[in-house]
Amino acid sequence: MSFPPPEDGIIRAQSGAQMSVDYIVDVGQPDGLGRAILDVRDQHTNRNGMLHGGIIAMLLDAACGFTASMRLGDGNALTPLVTVQLNVSFVSEAAVGRRVTATGHPSGGGRKIAHIYGELKDEEGRMLATATGVFRKITLRGEPT
Amino acid sequence: MSFPPPEDGIIRAQSGAQMSVDYIVDVGQPDGLGRAILDVRDQHTNRNGMLHGGIIAMLLDAACGFTASMRLGDGNALTPLVTVQLNVSFVSEAAVGRRVTATGHPSGGGRKIAHIYGELKDEEGRMLATATGVFRKITLRGEPT
């Protein structure tokens, strides 16, 4: 069930979590990097009123995961995979009203494993968080291999 | 603005993200460990239809963070802090319909920093993910120190 993403490269509601949290995935940029973009609202805040660490992890997981899909799927952004490990460093806080973008950069790997480095920044380019992730290509049940 | 949690130790809607994702925090158990509990529904799934890695990270961040709050706040589960780093290992997948529980266990630390080890398991005790986190006590603006 692998197929190319929409022509404009924007994925809006591919999963329940994405719909619920309401972030956008962009896999259509010429640099071949996956991105996850969120407008921070009240539903995304932690108990201090700032962007929740779990949402930060979700954005970095998405950006790094789609970058890994493109790398492991020879450009196919929808190649299925699982996250093996994700490490997030929380560098700075983000407030409601900000637009934040996570971007995944490939560090290396092989045919089945991808190492990705991710950065989350706000619209002024301020670093909010970094991440390293390991992703592994999988075959979904019922799918030709 | 530090104050004790409700008498039954259950925190239901302390943050926007908690309300939106709809997990429960339990800081009332006699072992003094923080827990985050979620009934996995469609709104929590990734693009493979399983519990999203970002939600897994959120539950572990919450469980470890509340454990850290109790440790750094001398039993006060609501002592404010920030997550410095959170590392999540994704051990096994969880399907819709499962009830999953993240629990934070203190590894050590000092007056301002807490090291916490977390585990996410389903209702049968199967390990879904582990995490290590570092948390730092903060003073919120306008609060007496």
Next chain:
Amino acid sequence: MSFPPPEDGIIRAQSGAQMSVDYIVDVGQPDGLGRAILDVRDQHTNRNGMLHGGIIAMLLDAACGFTASMRLGDGNALTPLVTVQLNVSFVSEAAVGRRVTATGHPSGGGRKIAHIYGELKDEEGRMLATATGVFRKITLRGEPT
């Protein structure tokens, strides 16, 4: 070239780094967990005169790696593998003169990947560091698969 470890389960000089740093690996305990043991000496110190973070990482990598070998090799402690990712939390410092022991505990995984949680403690049981690691089974060149 897979073969069982020595009868007493002690591996003393299996690699150049192990010989140079002079730690012992113990894979002969009835609990089936791998351990790495070091007597901290001047050659192991950082610029503050305490046990170096790199040596701490080495001990945790060894303990977790041998635990992973036993798990992925059906009890064979010498099954070859690579470390995919290792995350170390530095909880407390260790001084020259201490005997420290790292122990690896399996969290889960499949036929090729093992997730291991590690702890480094001194002879009084004080926690010095924790780690999570991901290890992947490999086939060495020239070896029958």
Next chain:
Amino acid sequence: MSFPPPEDGIIRAQSGAQMSVDYIVDVGQPDGLGRAILDVRDQHTNRNGMLHGGIIAMLLDAACGFTASMRLGDGNALTPLVTVQLNVSFVSEAAVGRRVTATGHPSGGGRKIAHIYGELKDEEGRMLATATGVFRKITLRGEPT
């Protein structure tokens, strides 16, 4: 006991571990980044005959740690600190005979905490490992604060 590093910026034997493993630290480059450089020899190998993961962690810890010292010490590469957490992703293997260089890049932080991203590459620029680390400034006993 804070003092500037030698004029050429090269630190050769500041700690027992550094002397034993025999890597060089370079804090004299105009980009202000810390580096750790090692010529891989038999004493640095793992049980597969490649550069040991623990040595890789040591080089990244050193490079990131000296970068953090310069950042937290206003350019003073010898400001004392401790590693709070270090996460290493092992991207590719390095053989005996290679010269490998770890470099630390600041991601952010405050007056006491620094977040650093590190890369380990060989002399051809091939990525061997990446790391994220958190470092905390400390005051050594007996030292004026």
